[in-house]
Amino acid sequence: MLQSLDVIVLSKLKYGDNDLIFKCYSKQKGLVSFFAKNILKRKKGNVRVSLFQPLGLLTIESSLRPNQNLHNVREVKINKVYHSLNTNIYKGAIAMFLSEVLTSTLKEEEPNAQLFEYLETSFQWLDHDNDFSNFHLLFLLNFTKYLGFYPKFSQHKLPYFNLSSGTFSDVKYDNYTINGKDLTVLYALKGTNFDTVKTIKLNSNQRHSFLSMLLLYFELHLGDFKQPKSLEVLNKVFS
Numbered sequence: 308m309l310q311s312l313d314v315i316v317l318s319k320l321k322y323g324d325n326d327l328i329f330k331c332y333s334k335q336k337g338l339v340s341f342f343a344k345n346i347l348k349r350k351k352g353n354v355r356v357s358l359f360q361p362l363g364l365l366t367i368e369s370s371l372r373p374n375q376n377l378h379n380v381r382e383v384k385i386n387k388v389y390h391s392l393n394t395n396i397y398k399g400a401i402a403m404f405l406s407e408v409l410t411s412t413l414k415e416e417e418p419n420a421q422l423f424e425y426l427e428t429s430f431q432w433l434d435h436d437n438d439f440s441n442f443h444l445l446f447l448l449n450f451t452k453y454l455g456f457y458p459k460f461s462q463h464k465l466p467y468f469n470l471s472s473g474t475f476s477d478v479k480y481d482n483y484t485i486n487g488k489d490l491t492v493l494y495a496l497k498g499t500n501f502d503t504v505k506t507i508k509l510n511s512n513q514r515h516s517f518l519s520m521l522l523l524y525f526e527l528h529l530g531d532f533k534q535p536k537s538l539e540v541l542n543k544v545f546s
Contacts, residue, residue, distance in 0.1 A: 309368050312336060313386055315426055316363040318410045319356075321347075328377065329359055330410060331367070334423040337416045341369060342377040358383045360393045361406040362430050387427070392434040400537070400544040401433065401443050407535035408447065412454060412525070422453045429501070438505040440545060444514065445504045447521050448496050456528040460497055468493060470524045483527065485520060492517045511546045518542075 314331035322328050325347040333339045346356050358365060364387040369378045392398050409426075433442050451457045456473050465475040468490050470483040479486070495507050509517070518538075525532045535541075 309381060310335075310371050312339065312367050312369065312371075313423075314339065314365050314367055315409075315423070315430070316359050316361060316365065317406050317413065319359055327356065327359075329380075331365075332409065332413050332423065332426065333367075333418070334420060335418055336371070337418050338413055339371075339416070340377050341367065341380045343380045346380075354380050354383050358385065360389070361399075361402045362392065363389070364427060364430070387431060389430075389434045392430065397544055398433060398439065400541045401439070402430075403537045404535050404541045405443060405446065407537055408450075408525075411531075411533050411535070412450075412529060419453070425449070425453065432501045436501070440514070441504045441507055441509060442501060443541075444492070444517055444521065445496055445499060445501065447518075447525075448493075451524070451528075454529070456524075458493065458497075464494060466490070470520070470527050473524075473528070483523075488513055489517050489520045514545060515542050 312331075313334040315333075316329060316331055318330045320328045320330075322342070325345045327343050327346050329341045329343065331339050331341065343354055343356075346354055364385070366384045366386045367380055368382040369380055371378050392402055429446055433439055436442075448457075458468065459474045461475050465477050467476045467479050467484050467486050468474075469476060469480055470485065471481070476484070492507070492509065492513065496504065499507070522534060522538070526534075
């Protein structure tokens with residue numbers, strides 16, 4: 308029996324000469340992987356490789372079978388149309404980077420409607436807005452809420468933040484305790500949204516430093532997290 312899933316495209320992997328495997332995060336089933344046979348041969352039809360862009364918002368019809376890791380794709384439709392995410396070089400770099408982060412972090416084959424909504428609305432905001440240089444910083448910080456290690460902000464600003472524990476303190480405990488400019492940015496991002504994060508003025512060095520700190524934070528709390536290969540491209544684009 309065919310099922311219709313709303314999905315966000317995370318990654319694709321070539322299998323053989325003409326086939327692809329797509330990993331997606333779905334609203335109804337959580338993490339799902341699809342197998343598209345002979346898709347690299349097709350230029351027309353209901354299932355084309357051009358539909359599977361990084362962070363693409365699609366509706367996929369598939370016959371999902373229990374105890375199967377890969378599911379055949381029967382039909383693909385664009386759920387939400389992106390106007391600039393796949394054509395703007397800066398937004399494309401962010402999309403490629405975040406798709407790698409999501410591929411590395413999303414493991415659960417269980418639905419999470421709130422997480423799916425956060426991802427969907429975030430990427431639609433990125434597609435439509437023109438002032439997005441801090442988008443990925445706020446996105447990753449807020450993403451930690453769904454991963455279970457959002458920083459434990461206290462009522463008063465404390466001078467240190469410990470990456471290992473996710474807590475703030477008035478003393479430096481170890482080499483994973485930060486202060487200075489990265490801490491200032493962390494406090495600035497607290498409570499902001501995508502419409503107001505543009506008011507935080509950062510130069511490229513500050514942005515790169517804070518991003519490196521965030522990725523280390525992910526590594527410390529997710530044992531199998533890998534540094535995205537597209538990080539270098541992202542840093543060059545925003546240098």
